[in-house]
Amino acid sequence: MMRHDESLLWEYAARELPSEDARLVQHHLTECPECQEKLTDVRTARGALAAVKGADFRFTYAKADAAIARVVEKKMAHAAFSRPWVLGLSGALVTAGLLLVAYGFWSKAPPAPLPELAEVEAPAPRPLPLAVERAAGLTVIGAQTRVLGNGAALASGDVLRTEAKGEATLRLPEGSRLKLGGGAQLSLTRADSDDVALQLERGHLAVAASHAQRKGFVVHTEGMMVTVVGTRFAVTSSRDGVEVAVAEGKVSVEPPVGLPQFVSAGQRVRFDSRWRSQRGSLTAAEKRELSALGESTADAVKPPTPVVPAHGGGTRAAAPATPTSASDLKSLVADAALELAPPPSRPADPAPAPSKPDMTGLEVPLLASPVESVGHPPAPSPTTPGDWAPLPAAKPASANASKLNDESPEESPDEVLQRADRSLSHGTCDRFLKQLDQLASDASRGPRAEKARIIRARCFDAQMRVRDAKEEYRRYLMQYPGGQYVDEARHIADE
Amino acid sequence: MSAGALSLQRVIPTPAPPTAAELKLMRLVERVQQDDLTAFEELYRLTRDEVARTLCHLVGRRSDLEDLIQETYLRLLKAVPRYKGQSRFRTFLYGVTANVALMHLRWWRRRREDLGDVPDCASEGRDPEAVAQAAEAARLVQRALATMSAKKRIVFVYHELCDMGPEEIAEATDTPYNTVRSRLHHARMEFTAAMRGLTGAQS
Incomplete structure (x- = not known):
């Protein structure tokens, strides 16, 4: 029998073959002893299988029972939880828990402002429009540069620029006011009702920040970030550095190099081109001078606004406090006008001798070598308004006066000093060096000569001409040993 | 034949x-x-x-x-x-x-x-001789089954010990009917040969 046919013997033994096939196999078996032997093997194998199949099989299922019970219990618990009413109940419990947590936070929230403060803050129920309150020589630059007048609407992203003699007062949606000085450029990066970010490219910016709750109020300039903590401050950006003066409250100043620092009310900090800081304080003389200036103005009904001198710019009057009423708004506008407008005409007499600047508390942390002083004009001493504003009208023009300015012979020495002073921040002061030298050499001009000498020294310093700057400061010290800028001159000359 | x-x-x-x-x-x-x-x-x-x-x-x-x-x-x-x-x-x-x-x-x-010598699934019974015979048979069957491949073993066990026909096995194992028949055929020959060898060695 072939191997393939061996399976027939198993089928024959299992009685799986049809009767006809079974007869054929049976007939073959009678003639083939080999297949008979194989059939015996098959029957033995089947016998063993039958013995196993018929055995009484018992098994303990303790482990399997426990496992199945655990699985069933777990599934039942899951099924119970997934029922709709259980889900609903669970959702209600979770919601109740969240409400309790929310109530807990709410109950721990800071109390509402005191009534008197609330009156001062007077948060506007609706955001105010971002607009120009008052402008002169204000343009918005961009694809369509246009001149903006009073009441002109603004939008976040606008870039504003004021002419050299221009000025502008802006109102932000969250109630703050900005006053932009002449020759300034300001980007309204973000001026929302709850977030303000400004970029002062150059010039002077005074801010009267409202007390409205907001995400932030930040002024960026020259890589430095001024974060508003208080209310009134001024930022001046020029090539010589950045100065932040605070009249009220506190601001946080974060220079790109060095540690952040706070500037409190009555303080100012000046950073030179190397971000070395100098701190100064507002002096009583400054406040008196500004008070006198404010009182001389009919619209100045508010308390005198402190003036914060800033290097390279005009007289820095911090913005007035946040207006709380119509009269306050009016006075604010008036104060703003005072800050940037030329001062009222004065008598022809020379200005009274200014008091010596109070430099107590001035910090000069890093002045290691003369090289380091390059491009580092000293912090301007708190000065009288005459430091920035035109001096009183000159005496009848002298012969020298007509020679001061070849380009505009009719320009007065005061105008020359003013223009030269402004040019310091624009890096164009070198064209005034000759005129300044003529003015400084004319001893009969008194304070104008002193002013010309110091501007000339500052110009050399700004032009990185260290040797010339020191020489000029030494001349100043020789001519004016008790002068107004002695500290500044000594500081540079001794480096 | x-x-x-x-x-x-x-x-x-x-x-x-x-x-x-x-x-x-x-x-x-x-x-x-x-x-x-x-x-x-x-x-x-x-x-x-x-x-x-x-x-x-x-x-x-x-x-x-x-x-x-x-x-x-x-x-x-x-x-x-x-x-x-x-x-x-x-x-x-x-x-x-x-x-x-x-x-x-x-x-x-x-x-x-x-x-190796794997333990078998012991059976129990009241008759000790029958229990011993069943144990010996189970041991032999297990050793014989161990010589098969897994798939042949499944088909063989299902057919010979679980009384399942080839059609049902094909359905249970999701295997074509002829495949089941083929596996069963080879499994039977292998099992017989294995049992012959086991019983011959014992004798």
């Missing part, structure tokens, strides 16, 4: 009417499908002996048997929702059991090439 002398008829038995036990299992399955897990526990109790015996024949190792029983019923619990009554539940259950045994045998073969 040649292969062509006898015709291999495909015997497809007429499905027998479901028995009472089968109907009971079907009702339990329906309850399980309706998330009545108490029915699953009852289903487990009713079928665990048959599953344990089958697994014992398929894998032959008591130490692994409890784990395999647990694994079989866990798979069954997941598979029950897919059962649509297209076959007898017993066939469906044997399909799950075959998969568990197949995976285990493959795993075991990778772990141990030489199975």
Whole structure:
């Protein structure tokens, strides 16, 4: 029998073959002893299988029972939880828990402002429009540069620029006011009702920040970030550095190099081109001078606004406090006008001798070598308004006066000093060096000569001409040993 | 006698009417499908002996048997929702059991090439002589089965020990009918040869 046919013997033994096939196999078996032997093997194998199949099989299922019970219990618990009413109940419990947590936070929230403060803050129920309150020589630059007048609407992203003699007062949606000085450029990066970010490219910016709750109020300039903590401050950006003066409250100043620092009310900090800081304080003389200036103005009904001198710019009057009423708004506008407008005409007499600047508390942390002083004009001493504003009208023009300015012979020495002073921040002061030298050499001009000498020294310093700057400061010290800028001159000359 | 002398008829038995036990299992399955897990526990109790015996024949190792029983019923619990009554539940259950045994045998073969003298699934009984004979037969059968491949073993065990026809085996293992027939044919010859060798060695 072939191997393939061996399976027939198993089928024959299992009685799986049809009767006809079974007869054929049976007939073959009678003639083939080999297949008979194989059939015996098959029957033995089947016998063993039958013995196993018929055995009484018992098994303990303790482990399997426990496992199945655990699985069933777990599934039942899951099924119970997934029922709709259980889900609903669970959702209600979770919601109740969240409400309790929310109530807990709410109950721990800071109390509402005191009534008197609330009156001062007077948060506007609706955001105010971002607009120009008052402008002169204000343009918005961009694809369509246009001149903006009073009441002109603004939008976040606008870039504003004021002419050299221009000025502008802006109102932000969250109630703050900005006053932009002449020759300034300001980007309204973000001026929302709850977030303000400004970029002062150059010039002077005074801010009267409202007390409205907001995400932030930040002024960026020259890589430095001024974060508003208080209310009134001024930022001046020029090539010589950045100065932040605070009249009220506190601001946080974060220079790109060095540690952040706070500037409190009555303080100012000046950073030179190397971000070395100098701190100064507002002096009583400054406040008196500004008070006198404010009182001389009919619209100045508010308390005198402190003036914060800033290097390279005009007289820095911090913005007035946040207006709380119509009269306050009016006075604010008036104060703003005072800050940037030329001062009222004065008598022809020379200005009274200014008091010596109070430099107590001035910090000069890093002045290691003369090289380091390059491009580092000293912090301007708190000065009288005459430091920035035109001096009183000159005496009848002298012969020298007509020679001061070849380009505009009719320009007065005061105008020359003013223009030269402004040019310091624009890096164009070198064209005034000759005129300044003529003015400084004319001893009969008194304070104008002193002013010309110091501007000339500052110009050399700004032009990185260290040797010339020191020489000029030494001349100043020789001519004016008790002068107004002695500290500044000594500081540079001794480096 | 040649292969062509006898015709291999495909015997497809007429499905027998479901028995009472089968109907009971079907009702339990329906309850399980309706998330009545108490029915699953009852289903487990009713079928665990048959599953344990089958697994014992398929894998032959008591130490692994409890784990395999647990694994079989866990798979069954997941598979029950897919059962649509297209076959007898017993066939469906044997399909799950075959998969568990197949995976285990493959795993075991990778772990141990030489199975050695593996313990068999002992049987118990009142007659000590019958118990001894059954134990000896079981030992021989297990050793003979161990020589087969896993798939042949499944077909052989299901046919010879579980009384399943080739058609039902094909359905349970999701294997073509002719494949089942072929595996059964070779499994029988291998088993006979293995038993001949085992009994000859003993004698």
